[in-house]
Amino acid sequence: MNNALFLILLLLYVSVLxxxxxxxxxxASNATFFNANKNxxxxxxxxxxxxxxxxxxxxxxxxxxxxxSGMTYMVMxxxxxxxxxFIARVLLPVYYRNNVISIYEFLGIRLGVSSYKTGSLFxxxxxxxxxxxxxxxxxxxxxxxxxxxxGIPFVLTAVLILVLIALYSxxxxxxxxxxxxxxxxxxxxxxxxxxxxxxxxxVVTENNTFWSTLRGHSQWHFIxxxxxxxxxxQLLGGAAIAIAMTGLDQDMMQKNLTVRTLKNAxxxxxxxxxxxxxxxxxxxxxxxxxxxxxxxxxxxxSGDTLFSSIAMHPSFPAMLPIVFFLGLLAAAxxxxxxxxxxxxxxxxxxxxxxxxxxxIKTRSRVYIGFMGVLLIVMLLIYSLKSETIIGTLFxxxxxxxxxxxxxxxxxxxFGRKLDGWKVLVVCLLAPIISHxxxxxxxxxxxxxxxxxxxxxxxxxLLGLWLISRRP
Numbered sequence: 001m002n003n004a005l006f007l008i009l010l011l012l013y014v015s016v017l018x019x020x021x022x023x024x025x026x027x028a029s030n031a032t033f034f035n036a037n038k039n040x041x042x043x044x045x046x047x048x049x050x051x052x053x054x055x056x057x058x059x060x061x062x063x064x065x066x067x068x069s070g071m072t073y074m075v076m077x078x079x080x081x082x083x084x085x086f087i088a089r090v091l092l093p094v095y096y097r098n099n100v101i102s103i104y105e106f107l108g109i110r111l112g113v114s115s116y117k118t119g120s121l122f123x124x125x126x127x128x129x130x131x132x133x134x135x136x137x138x139x140x141x142x143x144x145x146x147x148x149x150x151g152i153p154f155v156l157t158a159v160l161i162l163v164l165i166a167l168y169s170x171x172x173x174x175x176x177x178x179x180x181x182x183x184x185x186x187x188x189x190x191x192x193x194x195x196x197x198x199x200x201x202x203v204v205t206e207n208n209t210f211w212s213t214l215r216g217h218s219q220w221h222f223i224x225x226x227x228x229x230x231x232x233x234q235l236l237g238g239a240a241i242a243i244a245m246t247g248l249d250q251d252m253m254q255k256n257l258t259v260r261t262l263k264n265a266x267x268x269x270x271x272x273x274x275x276x277x278x279x280x281x282x283x284x285x286x287x288x289x290x291x292x293x294x295x296x297x298x299x300x301x302s303g304d305t306l307f308s309s310i311a312m313h314p315s316f317p318a319m320l321p322i323v324f325f326l327g328l329l330a331a332a333x334x335x336x337x338x339x340x341x342x343x344x345x346x347x348x349x350x351x352x353x354x355x356x357x358x359x360i361k362t363r364s365r366v367y368i369g370f371m372g373v374l375l376i377v378m379l380l381i382y383s384l385k386s387e388t389i390i391g392t393l394f395x396x397x398x399x400x401x402x403x404x405x406x407x408x409x410x411x412x413x414f415g416r417k418l419d420g421w422k423v424l425v426v427c428l429l430a431p432i433i434s435h436x437x438x439x440x441x442x443x444x445x446x447x448x449x450x451x452x453x454x455x456x457x458x459x460x461l462l463g464l465w466l467i468s469r470r471p
Contacts, residue, residue, distance in 0.1 A: 006145045006325055013329050014164045017180050021168030024176040030354060030363060033173030034101050034345050040178045040258035046268040048181025048334075049255055050189070050275050053246070059137075059188060059331040062280065063287035063307045071288075075231050077280040079238020084273030086239070087247035088266040090412070095253065096262040102349040103253045110411040114423045119407050120350035122427060123250050124343060126400035128370075130245070131339030132377035133396075135161065138332030139378065141308055145325065158378050162336075162371045169337040170367050173345070174254055177338050181255075184330035191327020192282055195311060198320050199289040203296070213292075214285050233451045240453045242273075244401035248408055251342035336374075343370045398452035402434060403427035405453065406460020416468035426463035430456055 062073060098106050104123065108116030139158050147157045169176050204213045246252040259265040290310050294301065301309035310316075311324035344367045348354040354363060407427070410418075434456040438448045448455070 003146050003149045009325055017168040020179050021172050021176045024179055025172030035258050038260050042259045042264035042268045044182055045178055045255050045259055046271045048178055048185055049272050050185045059328055062283045063290050071284050075234035076238035077277055079235040080242040081273040083239040083242025084269050086243055088269040091247045092265050102346050103250055104350055107407055107411055111418045114421050115407055115418050118424045118427050120346050122403050123346055127251055127339055127343055128373055128377055129396050131336055132374050134332055134335040136378045136381045138328055141328055154382055158375055165337050173341045174258055177341055178258055181334050184334040187330035188327045191323045194323050196286045198316055199293050203289045203292045214288055237451045244405050248404040250346045251338050254342050340370055399431040402453050402456025403430055403460045405457030409461050410464045417471050418468050422467045427460055430460040433459055
């Protein structure tokens, strides 16, 4: 397919987002950037959060994961739903009751300034790694489809993608993103459904249906009790990941906090969890069809390259690669723009104390600074040449989000106080000890999987209790 067409699609797509950004950012203040003046429609937020939750990692990596893990990822998705219920019933009431902009303000109210700054610091670290991984995927696709033929190096492609995102989101912030997320979710789901139908039509034989083909080729290893991907570990890990990467994550919670009332924010979270059950099943089913098509046509691509390789296959109509490219852009942009907004919000509110109509110029400088940080981490990921980003991303999350689980658990459960920067020491030691345990555990015949996040959080909780005191 003509590379010039992909370039035109990219520019048209960003132009549409820029128009949305122009109208939503007129007269924008810091309050508009941080929480959309708490005036967002909860249904709009919920639908848009589907795209933000899935991101380019899900769009690319989940279909490619089925060749090695079958449909077992769905157990983790069920765990996500349980985590979303916890967020709706426990965490959202806390955030609304304390009327926070940055959710880590709750740690300051409950535990003191050292816990507040430590929690925000670990969010910054976690979101930088996660956003960079998600943005790396789309940058690689743009590099292959457009920039390689033009002789543009990867580093320049990454800079251009970040600049395009800043064009529409740097001023309006979360007020713009609530709207653009909705558009991006529509494009991403349209791409997944169209690919499912096109590829499925090629794979399903005359005597079979889509359902019978999926049932015959899917692998559901749910009864495995010992392996790192056994059902109970997937379920526990999924719930912990949802709580940490959504409920304790400023990026995701910032969208929820744009809704005026707690009741509507809770409905938003439950609806999001139900929607993700259906959407992830769609992506996994697509992965089954992609694997079958690759086998039948001697396509050697696997992992994160499987979907893109098949979408560009000449046997499909031109509409499939076009929609695939737009869906991928939507998935990645919806993750990266909100990440930049939440990183800027957390740093400005938690470390600089900017609120209300404080310096917009300072906020803009912080936004540009985080663009540079994401670029550096993307280049580091590029040097690793990992085949499947999603597994790496969840492993990294197990280390960086664990201290957040420990901090929030301590604040919610215990009535004890924490003083000084020993809190930071505990939060740094817990991931290190968790890593050593993960290396040592196989000697006892136990390989730690995604439940590493739970162990990390428990170690943090224990350490915080040991350094705490009675009020």
